[in-house]
Amino acid sequence: MSSLSTEHKLPEIIIPEDYNYLAFFISLNCNLKCHYCINLNDKNSARKDMAKHHMDGSDWAKAINRLNIGRDDLPVTLQGGEPTLHKDFYRIVNETDxxxxxxxxxxxxxxxxxxxxxxxxxxxxxxxxxxxIRVSYHPGYNDIDELIKKTLRMADAGFYVGIYSVLVPENKEHIDDVMARCKGLGIDFRVKEYLGFDGEKWHGEYKYMDAISQHERKSCLCKTTELIAGPTGHVFRCHSDLYANRTPIGHILDPDFRIEQIFRPCDWYGFCNPCDIKVKTNRFQIFGHTSVEIKDIHELN
Structure with missing residues (x-):
C-alpha cells in the first residue's frame, strides 16, 4: 500500500495537450533476462531495489482514474518489466474507469x-x-511458436494484439522469416529499432547524440512530453531517472501533484536513456517525435 492517503476522491491530474505518452510502469520485474534489454542494468542496485516494491492494484486504479486526459487517442500504457506479473494486474485493469x-x-x-x-x-x-496489446518477441528468450498460438487465441476472443520485436542486427534474418510467417497468419508483426551500443557503435537515430555518450556528465534544462510513473507510484522526469530510481518529482497519489510544463534542471546529461532522446513516431505513427526537449547544456559547476 502507498503511504499516501487515498480515502477521499483525489483531484484530477490534467494531461497537457502536447503530451504524447502516459507510461505506468506497474512492475519492473521480468521473467526474461535479455542481454540487449534497454531497461536492464544488473549493476544498477537502485533499480533492483525498486523492483521489489510495488503499489497495490487499488491504488494504481485510483491513480489512473484521476487522470483528465481529455481525448480518446491517448491511452494509459501499462508496462514494465512485465506488467502482468503484478499480483493485482487484473484488479488494476478492471477498476480503471x-x-x-x-x-x-x-x-x-x-x-x-x-x-x-x-x-x-x-x-x-x-x-x-x-x-x-503489443507483445514483445525476444529471440532466444521467449518462444515465437507459443507467442503466435497465444496471439491467435486472443484474436479469436476479440482482442487486437500485435507482435513486436527489436531488430537486433544478429537476429535480422530470423526476424524477417518470423515477419513473413506472421503476415501469412494475419498477425500484425512489426519491428522496433535497436537502440544501444554494440561495442563499436551506437544504434538508433537521436536528437541529442552526445546525451548518450556515457562518458561525461553535464548540466542541462529538460522538458518532457510524457507522464512516467514507476512501480512505487513515484513520477519521474524521464526513463533514465526511472531506472536509476533517481530524483522523483512527485507521487501519482499525492493530492497536490500536477503536471508542470517546465524545463527542469538535470545534472545527468550524457547518461540519458535512448528512449528519451531517440527520434521516433508519435502516437499517430508520424515520424519525427522526441520525448524530451533539452537546452542550456553546459559543464557541471
Whole structure:
C-alpha cells in the first residue's frame, strides 16, 4: 500500500495537450533476462531495489482514474518489466474507469485463457493505427511458436494484439522469416529499432547524440512530453531517472501533484536513456517525435 492517503476522491491530474505518452510502469520485474534489454542494468542496485516494491492494484486504479486526459487517442500504457506479473494486474485493469483507454506492453507471460476470462475486450479497444496489446518477441528468450498460438487465441476472443520485436542486427534474418510467417497468419508483426551500443557503435537515430555518450556528465534544462510513473507510484522526469530510481518529482497519489510544463534542471546529461532522446513516431505513427526537449547544456559547476 502507498503511504499516501487515498480515502477521499483525489483531484484530477490534467494531461497537457502536447503530451504524447502516459507510461505506468506497474512492475519492473521480468521473467526474461535479455542481454540487449534497454531497461536492464544488473549493476544498477537502485533499480533492483525498486523492483521489489510495488503499489497495490487499488491504488494504481485510483491513480489512473484521476487522470483528465481529455481525448480518446491517448491511452494509459501499462508496462514494465512485465506488467502482468503484478499480483493485482487484473484488479488494476478492471477498476480503471471504462472511459480511460488502456494499452499493454507485454511479453505474454500470462495464460491467455485466464486473461480472456478476467478482462473484457472493451478494456483494450480503441481507434488507432497499432494494437492496444503489443507483445514483445525476444529471440532466444521467449518462444515465437507459443507467442503466435497465444496471439491467435486472443484474436479469436476479440482482442487486437500485435507482435513486436527489436531488430537486433544478429537476429535480422530470423526476424524477417518470423515477419513473413506472421503476415501469412494475419498477425500484425512489426519491428522496433535497436537502440544501444554494440561495442563499436551506437544504434538508433537521436536528437541529442552526445546525451548518450556515457562518458561525461553535464548540466542541462529538460522538458518532457510524457507522464512516467514507476512501480512505487513515484513520477519521474524521464526513463533514465526511472531506472536509476533517481530524483522523483512527485507521487501519482499525492493530492497536490500536477503536471508542470517546465524545463527542469538535470545534472545527468550524457547518461540519458535512448528512449528519451531517440527520434521516433508519435502516437499517430508520424515520424519525427522526441520525448524530451533539452537546452542550456553546459559543464557541471
Amino acid at each position: 471504462d472511459s480511460i483507454k488502456l494499452d499493454l506492453l507485454t511479453n505474454m507471460a500470462f495464460d491467455p485463457e485466464v486473461f480472456i476470462r478476467n478482462v473484457p475486450v472493451k478494456k483494450f479497444t480503441r481507434e488507432a493505427k497499432y494494437a492496444a
